[in-house]
Amino acid sequence: MPELRKDPVIGRWVIISTERGRKPSSFIPVPKRREASLCPFCPGHEDSTPPEVMAYRAPGSEPNMPGWSLRVISNKYPALIIEGALNREPKGIYDRMNGIGAHEVIIETPEHAHDMVDMKVDEIRDVLWAYRERMIDLQRDIRFKYIQIFKNHGEEAGASLEHSHSQLIATPIIPKRVLEKLEGSRRYFEFKERCIYCDIIRQELGENERIVKDYDAYISFEPFASRFPFETCIIPKAHQSSYLEISKSDFYVLASCLKDTLIRLRIALNNPPFNYILHTRPISNESHDYFHWHIEIIPKLTKVAGFEWGSGFYINPTAPEDAAAFLRGIDVNEFEKMNAKKSN
Amino acid sequence: MPELRKDPVIGRWVIISTERGRKPSSFIPVPKRREASLCPFCPGHEDSTPPEVMAYRAPGSEPNMPGWSLRVISNKYPALIIEGALNREPKGIYDRMNGIGAHEVIIETPEHAHDMVDMKVDEIRDVLWAYRERMIDLQRDIRFKYIQIFKNHGEEAGASLEHSHSQLIATPIIPKRVLEKLEGSRRYFEFKERCIYCDIIRQELGENERIVKDYDAYISFEPFASRFPFETCIIPKAHQSSYLEISKSDFYVLASCLKDTLIRLRIALNNPPFNYILHTRPISNESHDYFHWHIEIIPKLTKVAGFEWGSGFYINPTAPEDAAAFLRGIDVNEFEKMNAKKSN
Numbered sequence: 001m002p003e004l005r006k007d008p009v010i011g012r013w014v015i016i017s018t019e020r021g022r023k024p025s026s027f028i029p030v031p032k033r034r035e036a037s038l039c040p041f042c043p044g045h046e047d048s049t050p051p052e053v054m055a056y057r058a059p060g061s062e063p064n065m066p067g068w069s070l071r072v073i074s075n076k077y078p079a080l081i082i083e084g085a086l087n088r089e090p091k092g093i094y095d096r097m098n099g100i101g102a103h104e105v106i107i108e109t110p111e112h113a114h115d116m117v118d119m120k121v122d123e124i125r126d127v128l129w130a131y132r133e134r135m136i137d138l139q140r141d142i143r144f145k146y147i148q149i150f151k152n153h154g155e156e157a158g159a160s161l162e163h164s165h166s167q168l169i170a171t172p173i174i175p176k177r178v179l180e181k182l183e184g185s186r187r188y189f190e191f192k193e194r195c196i197y198c199d200i201i202r203q204e205l206g207e208n209e210r211i212v213k214d215y216d217a218y219i220s221f222e223p224f225a226s227r228f229p230f231e232t233c234i235i236p237k238a239h240q241s242s243y244l245e246i247s248k249s250d251f252y253v254l255a256s257c258l259k260d261t262l263i264r265l266r267i268a269l270n271n272p273p274f275n276y277i278l279h280t281r282p283i284s285n286e287s288h289d290y291f292h293w294h295i296e297i298i299p300k301l302t303k304v305a306g307f308e309w310g311s312g313f314y315i316n317p318t319a320p321e322d323a324a325a326f327l328r329g330i331d332v333n334e335f336e337k338m339n340a341k342k343s344n
Numbered sequence: 345m346p347e348l349r350k351d352p353v354i355g356r357w358v359i360i361s362t363e364r365g366r367k368p369s370s371f372i373p374v375p376k377r378r379e380a381s382l383c384p385f386c387p388g389h390e391d392s393t394p395p396e397v398m399a400y401r402a403p404g405s406e407p408n409m410p411g412w413s414l415r416v417i418s419n420k421y422p423a424l425i426i427e428g429a430l431n432r433e434p435k436g437i438y439d440r441m442n443g444i445g446a447h448e449v450i451i452e453t454p455e456h457a458h459d460m461v462d463m464k465v466d467e468i469r470d471v472l473w474a475y476r477e478r479m480i481d482l483q484r485d486i487r488f489k490y491i492q493i494f495k496n497h498g499e500e501a502g503a504s505l506e507h508s509h510s511q512l513i514a515t516p517i518i519p520k521r522v523l524e525k526l527e528g529s530r531r532y533f534e535f536k537e538r539c540i541y542c543d544i545i546r547q548e549l550g551e552n553e554r555i556v557k558d559y560d561a562y563i564s565f566e567p568f569a570s571r572f573p574f575e576t577c578i579i580p581k582a583h584q585s586s587y588l589e590i591s592k593s594d595f596y597v598l599a600s601c602l603k604d605t606l607i608r609l610r611i612a613l614n615n616p617p618f619n620y621i622l623h624t625r626p627i628s629n630e631s632h633d634y635f636h637w638h639i640e641i642i643p644k645l646t647k648v649a650g651f652e653w654g655s656g657f658y659i660n661p662t663a664p665e666d667a668a669a670f671l672r673g674i675d676v677n678e679f680e681k682m683n684a685k686k687s688n
Contacts, residue, residue, distance in 0.1 A: 005569040009528040009540055010521075014569040015659045079651075079659045092547045093540070094568045150650030158649025167651070175655030177354075184353040196353055196437070203436045224438045225349040225358040277654030298653055305502025306494030307423075307513055309642055310621030312521030313492075315359045315423045 002080055002099025004173070012176045015099055017079050040076075041163035043068070043110045050074040053104060054133065056126055070126050071107040072134060078103035079169060086143065086172055102138055102170040106130055112163050115153070117263050118339060119164075124255035127166065131278065132244060132251075134168055139283040144170040146178055146282045154273025157300045174282050181279065182291055189290035197292030198239050200224075210320050212264065212327045215257040217250050222320035222327075229301050229318035230269060230327070232261055235294040243280040243293045258295070264330040265299055273300040346424055346443025348517070356520045359423050359443055384420075385507035387412070387454045394418040397448060398477065400470055414470050415451040416478060422447035423513060430487065430516055446482055446514040450474055456507050459497070461607050462683060463508075468599035471510065475622065476588060476595075478512055483627040488514040490522055490626045498617025501644045518626050525623065526635055533634035541636030542583050544568075554664050556608065556671045559601040561594050566664035566671075573645050573662035574613060574671070576605055579638040587624040587637045602639070608674040609643055617644040 003016045040048040043066035051064055053072045061067025074082075080101025088097040108127045109119055116124060131149050138147055151166040152159040159165075174182075188196040204211055204221050212220040212232060220234045234257055240246065246254065265272060276297040281288035308314050347360045384392040387410035395408055397416045405411025418426075424445025432441040452471045453463055460468060475493050482491055495510040496503040503509075518526075532540040548555055548565050556564040556576060564578045578601055584590065590598065609616060620641040625632035652658050 007567070007569040008544065009532070010524040011528060012569070012571075013657055014571050015657065016570075016663050017659050017661050091568075092551070093543050094547075146655075148651060148655050150654050152649045156647065158647040169651055169655075171655070171657065175657040177654065177656030180354040180656070184355060188353075199437050200352065203438075207436070223351070224435075225351040225356070226360075227356075227358050275650035275653055277650050279654065296654070303500065303502040304648065305496045306619035306621050307492060307511065309619055310494050310521065310623065310640070311490075311492050311513075311515070311519030312524070313357055313359065313515065313519040315361050317361050319360050 001084065002078075004097045004099050006095040008093055008095070013173055015079050017099070039112055039161065039163050041071075041105075041107045041161060041165060042112050046071075049105075050076055054130070054137075056130070066110075069110060069123065070130055072130060073105050073107065075103040075105050075167070080171065097172070100143055100172055102141075102144070102168065104134060104168045106134070106166040106168065108164045108166060115164050115266075116151075117259065117266050117335070118343075119259070121252065121255045121259055124259055125251045128251050128255055128258070131166070131168070132246070135244060135280075138168075138170045141170070143172050144283060146171050146174045147280075148175065148178075149278040151276045153275070154271075154300070157273035157275050159273075178279070178282065182282070182288065185290045185292070195239055195290060195292050197235060197294065201235060201237055210324045212324050213257070213260060215253060215260070217253050218257045220257060220261045222324045224320060226316055226320045226323070227314035228298050229316060230265060230272075230299045230323045231316075231320075232265065232297040232327075233294055234258060234261060234297070235292065240293055241281045241288050241291045243278060245293075260332055261297065263332050263335050264327045265297065267330050267332075267335055268326055269299055269301065274298060275300070345428065346422075348441045348443050350439040352437055352439070357517055361423050361443070383456055383505065383507050385415075385449075385451045385505060385509060386456050390415075393449075394420055398474070398481075400474070410454075413454060413467070414474055416474060417449050417451065419447040419449050419511070424515065441516070444487055444516050446485075446488070446512065448478060448512045450478070450510040450512065452508045452510060459508050459610075460495075461603065461610050461679070462687075463603070465596060465599045465603055468603055469595045472595050472599055472602070475510070475512070476590070479588060479624075482512075482514045485514070487516050488627060490515050490518045491624075492519065492522075493622040495620045497619070498615075498644065501617035501619050503617075522623070522626065526626070526632065529634045529636070539583055539634060539636050541579060541638065545579060545581055554668045556668050557601070557604060559597060559604070561597050562601045564601060564605045566668045568664060570660055570664045570667070571658035572642050573660060574609060574616075574643045574667045575660075575664075576609065576641040576671070577638055578602060578605060578641070579636065584637055585625045585632045585635045587622060589637075604676055605641065605671075607676050607679050608671045609641065611674050611676075611679055612670055613643055613645065618642060619644070 005014050005016055046064045050073050053074060055068040056070040058067045080099045080103050082102050084098050084100050086097045086100055106127060109123060135147050138144060147168060147170045149166060149168050185196045201219060210222045218234055218236055220232055223231060223233050274297060276295055278295050280293040281291045349358050349360055390408045394417050397418060399412040400414040402411045424443045424447050426446055428442050428444050430441045430444055450471060453467060479491050482488060491512060491514045493510060493512050529540045554566045562578055562580055564576055567575060567577050618641060620639055622639050624637040625635045
């Protein structure tokens with residue numbers, strides 16, 4: 001059973017993951033070999049993953065068999081496990097609880113070699129729709145307070161399998177960084193009676209220095225205080241505190257926007273490793289109207305070193321204005337055309 | 345001029361570093377070559393670094409010439425620069441100020457091939473003493489609120505030169521992570537009227553499950569809620585809020601303790617990349633008696649991925665109790681003996 005432990009000074013929770021238990025010797029680097037024929041996420045290998053939680057499938061195809069276009073499974077090496085009670089308890093001055101939660105993998109495509117930039121907008125829309133479906137299902141579980149959806153692309157960004165996938169972790173507490181964002185936006189709202197993210201969007205559109213692209217219902221931009229070079233944010237222009245407020249028709253627009261942004265980063269930085277994270281309001285009856293959902297994309301270009309770990313203070317060697325100008329100049333159509341030619 | 349920018353939602357400051365300005369193309373990885381004969385930190389190459397701020401030298405040797413055993417210089421590519429005024433100002437809803445601060449490098453040894461584990465305890469004591477001297481000097485500058493001292497070892501941990509060195513960054517604001525530690529320990533103190541770190545030490549010594557070694561005036565241990573495998577903390581048993589409270593004679597003990605801990609990590613994890621960070625109280629007239637200085641050592645063994653970035657919630661695959669047991673079992677004398685043989 002994994003364990004949740006709380007840092008007694010700053011209150012940050014940590015998952016001590018026994019399911020992923022690693023002996024000291026296992027940290028000595030071993031070069032990895034990758035073979036598509038052995039990929040557990042490829043069609044025909046459904047039996048090498050846990051059974052599917054849901055899938056989008058061709059009519060008449062059987063669960064856990066080929067015929068799917070998207071597949072959601074439980075993580076084979078879960079950070080948190082679904083069965084059990086929390087049993088929150090003290091241990092002297094410390095706090096711990098059982099590592100209860102959900103940890104799922106969204107296999108985005110049956111094509112081993114397709115990254116998100118190679119997928120059709122329809123397929124990306126389905127991925128975004130699957131996020132929604134899993135969130136709606138999991139928020140019925142009263143043990144969960146937050147659902148974090150994220151994607152690791154590339155080994156340097158923490159992806160252990162290259163077949164394109166996203167992950168979902170439902171946690172029994174609201175994570176610290178989410179609390180900080182909620183707290184910051186709540187304080188602003190109390191003071192100004194306006195959503196801080198709406199004000200940011202207004203200022204960004206007005207200054208037009210950090211906007212990468214103004215889509216219809218969304219913008220992508222480089223945040224004013226970006227921690228990392230080419231850190232990019234995608235946010236709906238209309239005020240929505242939850243990802244679940246997106247209208248059905250807007251999913252296609254959001255998918256185009258995400259694809260466009262990822263293509264720009266791919267070309268600008270030569271297929272960089274990256275993480276993206278969906279920030280939405282927690283599961284709760286409380287109103288979080290001061291919050292505004294968004295997607296944060298972090299290319300992994302610099303190393304996080306001692307100063308950053310110690311201070312929480314980041315050194316970003318590329319001005320967001322320069323990164324935005326560079327990304328605006330990328331010819332996305334050229335990439336799409338070449339990709340279309342390749343697959344013909 | 346570098347710029348400090350504040351995240352409007354969570355209040356985290358970021359350094360937008362123009363001196364280190366990097367174009368998008370410069371992020372495409374280029375394999376690095378290293379040659380000791382070209383190392384700017386080696387004796388004889390003093391003219392390829394900025395002039396020294398201080399040095400420990402053989403009697404009669406000239407500044408910025410060979411003859412030193414330790415040398416402190418300004419960073420050639422500083423994240424923050426020393427000359428100028430802060431000019432804190434709004435930019436619409438955002439906050440910015442000039443990137444004023446000090447960024448120094450402590451070259452720990454003239455020997456290119458000596459890591460801290462290869463150095464004599466006397467030499468490490470001198471490094472720790474140099475930290476103290478630089479802190480005392482810099483805290484006279486009223487623009488500075490905090491002095492962060494840290495070390496990056498290995499390329500994966502952010503070291504761009506392999507010659508053993510530490511760094512110091514003095515900042516005009518108290519960094520967020522430092523504030524969190526201060527705030528957490530202050531709240532505990534108000535509630536319990538005891539230092540939380542003193543209570544942690546008491547519990548760790550009592551349980552004796554996570555202690556790596558009990559030195560005389562210090563202990564090294566694996567924190568209960570370690571974020572990373574083999575995260576290790578060195579802390580004085582006696583209550584001291586500031587690093588500057590260490591008695592002169594204790595510097596040798598601290599140096600032995602640091603060396604012993606680094607040797608254990610070196611052997612257990614086959615020379616892992618790591619960061620260490622000195623956490624001490626801020627520069628201020630205010631009493632910070634609730635705080636307790638310590639050194640945090642973080643081996644770089646796992647990748648920080650989307651979940652961690654999004655949630656601030658870490659997944660640690662090695663229980664601190666297992667890591668401590670493993671480190672306790674290391675034969676430090678054996679390493680010392682082999683090292684002595686090598687250098688004969």
